[in-house]
Amino acid sequence: MKSTLTLFAAALALTLSFGAAAQNTRDYHMDVYDAGCKTCHDQGMKRFPSDDACLQCHSMEEVAKQTERHGEEARQNPHDSMHYGKEAPCQECHGEHTAKKALCQECHNFDYPKFK
Template sequence: MKKSLHLLSAVAMSAAVMFIGFNASAVELRGSHKANQVACKSCHTKGMKQAGTTEGCLSCHESYDAVRALTEKNHPELEVNPHMDGHLGELDCTDCHHIHKPSEVVCSECHQFGFTAP
């Protein structure tokens, strides 16, 4: 009985650590994804241990064309639309956009457009 109790305690502690770990990442969810309470599985289409994918992004954001149009609508002040199919081709969404840490703008490695990525 005592061994069973120890085993049960160990299983409960492991489950608690896993739960806290996943929730710690969920707390870091940022921007509109946080505001709209997007489910983790919506982005993590290949499992929770894998990063979000462009496939996951486009399951809500429809297509690159839709993202380009939304960017033009919401940011008419931009001199260049960062979602245009430029000389790097269509990048993976996650090249610039990160949900659990600050995003970065790949274009800024060479250009000075002044973009900020949500």
């Protein structure tokens, strides 16, 4: 009986810690967290959100404009790249609950100081 209670308590603590950790990763998305996980997890909780879920709040045109570069770096815009245009899947670079590396940095050493 004691081992069953211990196992149950450990499972409960682990479950609660995943939910708490997920909500503490991105301060700028706190309003979305308050609305519930399914706001973004439109394909189910065990799958990444679709690009459509991201684009409910983020305009690809606006994001591309915000990350626009000039001069020698003009072609280094991660949201309007020479390889993917404006079609790179959001989840290839951005992770809400885990840190990710920008897709461009698999082959290039571009510096994206504001990358999150």
